[in-house]
Amino acid sequence: MFGKKKVKPLKIGLVGLGKIAVDQHIPSIRANPALELVAGCSPNARPDGVTAYDSLEDMLAAHPEIEAVAICTPPQIRHKIARQVIAAGKHVFLEKPPAATLGEAEAIADLARAKGVTVLASWHSRYAPAVETTREWIAGRKIKSIHVVWKENVRQWHPGQKWIFEAGGMGVFDPGINSLSILTRIVPEKVIVKKADLHIPVNCEAPIQVEMDLTTESGVAIRADYDFLQTGIQTWSIFVESEKGEKLELSMGGTGLSIDGKEIMKEKEAEYPGLYAHFEKLVRASQSDADFSPLRIVADAMLLGKRIDAPEYIE
Amino acid sequence: MFGKKKVKPLKIGLVGLGKIAVDQHIPSIRANPALELVAGCSPNARPDGVTAYDSLEDMLAAHPEIEAVAICTPPQIRHKIARQVIAAGKHVFLEKPPAATLGEAEAIADLARAKGVTVLASWHSRYAPAVETTREWIAGRKIKSIHVVWKENVRQWHPGQKWIFEAGGMGVFDPGINSLSILTRIVPEKVIVKKADLHIPVNCEAPIQVEMDLTTESGVAIRADYDFLQTGIQTWSIFVESEKGEKLELSMGGTGLSIDGKEIMKEKEAEYPGLYAHFEKLVRASQSDADFSPLRIVADAMLLGKRIDAPEYIE
Numbered sequence: 001m002f003g004k005k006k007v008k009p010l011k012i013g014l015v016g017l018g019k020i021a022v023d024q025h026i027p028s029i030r031a032n033p034a035l036e037l038v039a040g041c042s043p044n045a046r047p048d049g050v051t052a053y054d055s056l057e058d059m060l061a062a063h064p065e066i067e068a069v070a071i072c073t074p075p076q077i078r079h080k081i082a083r084q085v086i087a088a089g090k091h092v093f094l095e096k097p098p099a100a101t102l103g104e105a106e107a108i109a110d111l112a113r114a115k116g117v118t119v120l121a122s123w124h125s126r127y128a129p130a131v132e133t134t135r136e137w138i139a140g141r142k143i144k145s146i147h148v149v150w151k152e153n154v155r156q157w158h159p160g161q162k163w164i165f166e167a168g169g170m171g172v173f174d175p176g177i178n179s180l181s182i183l184t185r186i187v188p189e190k191v192i193v194k195k196a197d198l199h200i201p202v203n204c205e206a207p208i209q210v211e212m213d214l215t216t217e218s219g220v221a222i223r224a225d226y227d228f229l230q231t232g233i234q235t236w237s238i239f240v241e242s243e244k245g246e247k248l249e250l251s252m253g254g255t256g257l258s259i260d261g262k263e264i265m266k267e268k269e270a271e272y273p274g275l276y277a278h279f280e281k282l283v284r285a286s287q288s289d290a291d292f293s294p295l296r297i298v299a300d301a302m303l304l305g306k307r308i309d310a311p312e313y314i315e
Numbered sequence: 316m317f318g319k320k321k322v323k324p325l326k327i328g329l330v331g332l333g334k335i336a337v338d339q340h341i342p343s344i345r346a347n348p349a350l351e352l353v354a355g356c357s358p359n360a361r362p363d364g365v366t367a368y369d370s371l372e373d374m375l376a377a378h379p380e381i382e383a384v385a386i387c388t389p390p391q392i393r394h395k396i397a398r399q400v401i402a403a404g405k406h407v408f409l410e411k412p413p414a415a416t417l418g419e420a421e422a423i424a425d426l427a428r429a430k431g432v433t434v435l436a437s438w439h440s441r442y443a444p445a446v447e448t449t450r451e452w453i454a455g456r457k458i459k460s461i462h463v464v465w466k467e468n469v470r471q472w473h474p475g476q477k478w479i480f481e482a483g484g485m486g487v488f489d490p491g492i493n494s495l496s497i498l499t500r501i502v503p504e505k506v507i508v509k510k511a512d513l514h515i516p517v518n519c520e521a522p523i524q525v526e527m528d529l530t531t532e533s534g535v536a537i538r539a540d541y542d543f544l545q546t547g548i549q550t551w552s553i554f555v556e557s558e559k560g561e562k563l564e565l566s567m568g569g570t571g572l573s574i575d576g577k578e579i580m581k582e583k584e585a586e587y588p589g590l591y592a593h594f595e596k597l598v599r600a601s602q603s604d605a606d607f608s609p610l611r612i613v614a615d616a617m618l619l620g621k622r623i624d625a626p627e628y629i630e
Contacts, residue, residue, distance in 0.1 A: 303613065
């Protein structure tokens, strides 16, 4: 009688059973006793041990007990699926980016609000281990400048992802939006794009390299350099300098942290368990987390960016 | 004792004294007895009969009685000026588009909210005479489809406006955003971009021609065709068809209206007086009107649009 009240686990269905579902979503849900993976759906993928259906309709019909749905499809179809999920009265977990456009993302948030269900626009990089420490470090200081350096080899990390260079595929912003999700978390003010150089291969439609100047409302200068053709050392770092000259480096996508050259943290990546814990809390509290600012920054960069021809890209 | 209480006119200062200020803002303010034009500022323009200063600082220092400022500069510097105006505790009237990016526009709205001043993101085409009648017509019907046709000759209407084809200049979306401001007013739901073909001259950075597919949340198909090289008949029309086959045409940028081929309205353009009456009401009610959806649609079109080479453009 005096024991802790046992809460039934939140019953989850997955839409899309590809690489990100298998690598991250399925193990993260299974590792969290407050969650239960009921089933998944995909037109073809059949991962081991998951009750799988051909379509969302089939999955929901077979499992009316599903309370929440995580959408792990490509972004182009997320809006359509989210509409069906919300119409069925289920909570929604959106992989990043939340939708193909800001308009779609806002429409999903509006629908969820109207139906009274939770929506999480997830940004996995915000759950990297050193992000919160960096946020607190910045909060305690006057900041002089920030430099984002996100340089990776598209051939190594995105083989066969042809859509990434198509219209709407975002190009180097596909990984780059992760850095923007961290940036908009660690900086307490709004981040505004002032200038962007978009290098677009002559045979592609999305940028392969980008240099951006941004600023905060109070005038902190932010520079961001993205390169999708980086060979040798790969870099996913954010450098912050305070007005007193203190220097912080958040490295390896948020798993490493050094301050004034001294290593403070070097941990294994563990983002999705944190994301799912956040989602479960939101649902229990009947709240949503629908921050679209990283996508807004990419849209603004595409709106005012200068397009520069880059050499042909051949995978 | 029983007479109407006389309200002192709202004291207005202008930033930017170019063509739009002279043609529209100055006469509209002067024609409205609830408003008073105190002064203006510009680095060089000196329109007749306006007390003018070189800078915003000089104008505000000389006229601390100014209560509201209308910003009629090019969009690239509106954010910076709006920050100063809001910091001085004045209400803000923003010409369209409200800023160069969504991030800047949202930052202005945030600042105004924090300071407790009114901000109006003005969209003059929404005050065209036939827009409200169109909105009511749509509200009373099930709509099948909408077609926006905005075709004008850039050489005739925008001579010397070189910036329009530069990065961030928006190209044909500079006039096209007017159609989007009408569309987002007459359609009761959110409007979402699904596809855009952006024809960009090989020597320019902004589109000269655009075809877009859009949709409303409930699935009404919207097509939008923009052409900046239209010779002969110029077209600024929105065609609406109901599910019952009724047809409405809002023409000439919102001054003409016909339903099922019958002319209902054909009026002279008178947008800015309506805009200023709206602004005065907002200030008196301590409210703001900061709808950025037309700019969001352009940003989304640039985010997912397919870029197509168009022939060189020579003014």
